[in-house]
Amino acid sequence: MDPCQFYKCLSDETRLKSLLIIAELGEACVCHLMTALAIEQPKISRHLAELRKHGVVIDDRRGKWVYYQLHPDLPQWAKTVIDDTRRNNRPYFEQALTQLRTL
Amino acid sequence: MDPCQFYKCLSDETRLKSLLIIAELGEACVCHLMTALAIEQPKISRHLAELRKHGVVIDDRRGKWVYYQLHPDLPQWAKTVIDDTRRNNRPYFEQALTQLRTL
DNA sequence: AACAGATATATGAAATTTCGCATATCAATA
DNA sequence: TATTGATATGCGAAATTTCATATATCTGTT
Secondary structure, three states: OOHHHHHHHHOOHHHHHHHHHHHHHOOEEHHHHHHHHOOOHHHHHHHHHHHHHOOOEEEEEEOOEEEEEEOOOOOHHHHHHHHHHHHHOHHHHHHHHHHHHOO | OOHHHHHHHHOOHHHHHHHHHHHHHOOEEHHHHHHHHOOOHHHHHHHHHHHHHOOOEEEEEEOOEEEEEEOOOOOHHHHHHHHHHHHHOHHHHHHHHHHHHOO
16 A cells, blocks of 8 residues: 555545545445535545545445445554544544434 | 645655655755655755645754754644654655665 | 436546746855 | 855646546346
8 A cells, every 4th residue: 555645545525534434434335425425426436436446445235335444454554544533533524424314 | 734635745755755754854954855855956845835834844944954844733643644654654765765864 | 128226437627736947035155 | 245055936838636417337126
C-alpha cells in the first residue's frame, strides 16, 4: 500500500466520509451511503470503485444490495490512521450518521 | 483542521515525503529537501507554501535559509497520523534520507 | 423470458491540481 | 548600494480529478 496513494483515497469528501461511516458501522451498502451523504448513486459508486481499486475496501454482494467493508488486508498502520481519524473527528461525519438513522 | 483538507496535503508525493523528512529530523530547510528529493527549488517551495497555508508546517527563517517544522498546534490526531505513517513506511522515504546524508 | 430495483460504468465537460519557467523578494556581505 | 545566494511567487500550459447524464449489468420476482 503506497502511502501517497492511500492518502489520495482519503482526500475527497465523499470517499473520506464513506470510509469513516464504513469504519464506524463495520459495513455499509450503497443505498445507505446515498442517504447518509445525500448524493447521487453514480457518484457514490464511482468513489467506492476507486477505494476498491486501491485495496482500501472490499465489496460483498447480497442479493440486490452491495455491502462495503474495510479491506481485511489493509496494513495495520492504515487501519490505525482511519480509526484515529474516525475517533477524533466525529463532528465531521456526525450528520451523515444521523441521516442514516432515519432509515 | 478539516480532515479532508489535511489528507489533501498528504496526497502528493513531494509534500508527503517532505513532511516525513521534517517529522523524522525535527526540521529541514528548503535546500535540504531539494537534495533529498532531487527536485527543483520552485517546486519544493510551492508545496511547502501549500502545507504552510493549511497549518501543517511553520517556517522559520535563519539568515538565508528557511527551516520548516511541523506546526506546533497541529491537532494530536494529525500528529499521530504523520508519526504512524513515518514509522511504518520507512522504505518510502529511506532513499531521500540517504541522499540527505551525502551533504 | 420480461420486468423492476440496485449498482456499475462509459463519456465528455468542467473544475482542480501540478508543473516549468521567468521573475521577484529577502538577507548577508563586499 | 551593488551583488550574490536562498527562497518565494506569478503565470499559462499540461495533467489529473470530479461530475452529470445516459446507459449497461446484475439479481430477484412475476
